[in-house]
Amino acid sequence: MTVVTTLTDRRLLLVHAHPDDESIGTGSTMAHYAATGAHVTLVTCTLGEEGEIHVPELAGLAAAEADQLGGYRIAELATACAELGVTDHRFLGGAGRYRDSGMMGLSTNEHPRAFWGADLDEAAGYLLEIIREVRPQVVITYDDNGFYGHPDHIQAHRVTMRAVELAAAEGLAPAKVYWTAMPQSVLEAGLTHFAEASDNPFAGIADATELPFCTPDEEIAARIDATEQHAAKEAAMRAHATQIPATSWLYSIAGNFGAEFMGVEYFTLALGEKGPGSGPYGWESDLFAGVAAAASDAAGGPDVVGASGSRPVTPAGHR
């Protein structure tokens, strides 16, 4: 049977390391674009087998015991995607192809399937297949430090950038590649706000610039205000119950800052041309800013036909 899907005119591809990263880091952005008719594709590189387990009844799933956490997290991720309204989700190379490497320097980095040890071109090849099918104009991943230094996040960055390079060689370069980031001004406001709190997530941090993901405001390219989706993001995070305790400071922050904390996400632009923006640094408010015209002009770009701006395609496989 042939499965026919439709390429909508705005297509966003996100590459994340573990189940839960999509919700914590980019959940509102994903929900915002899904709700406004863009095609949102999530690629998760590992099953997060090495995560801590915050649900006591499920402790036996841990890597050191039954080693079934990865399978359990597939279901958590499916629920999270449903909360975000995202229907196109894949695991890089298929579920279980790459294993969570654990924190930097641990022996789990050496596991034969650890994503940290993945052959770059092989892993990028899996992503290239998805790029060929989806033809995203916008790709999101992490910076070269993986936002905070976890090996799988660094590897997700490397694999994504290599896949984009390979896609460009085929005339399929996305118009833009963004990396997740936090502006210095936002972190400074957080430090000030939480200085006196008993559950201060910034305890021990004297200056925002000590945080690996702290980015000077002038280097931020896009501020995505998806505050209308903050409840979807929170629900998606709660779907990852093994990873995020119900008492997490993430939720107490959400209670205090509400929509602003949950609903606004920031990005630097790694590749492509920045579109029109506003404010002192010209921050874009839309990841597709300046893209639509370029996409239809670009040689080798998506072959968009029809008044609706969409075209049917037959993917190589179905999900």
Ligand SMILES: [Zn+2]
């Ligand atoms: Zn992660």
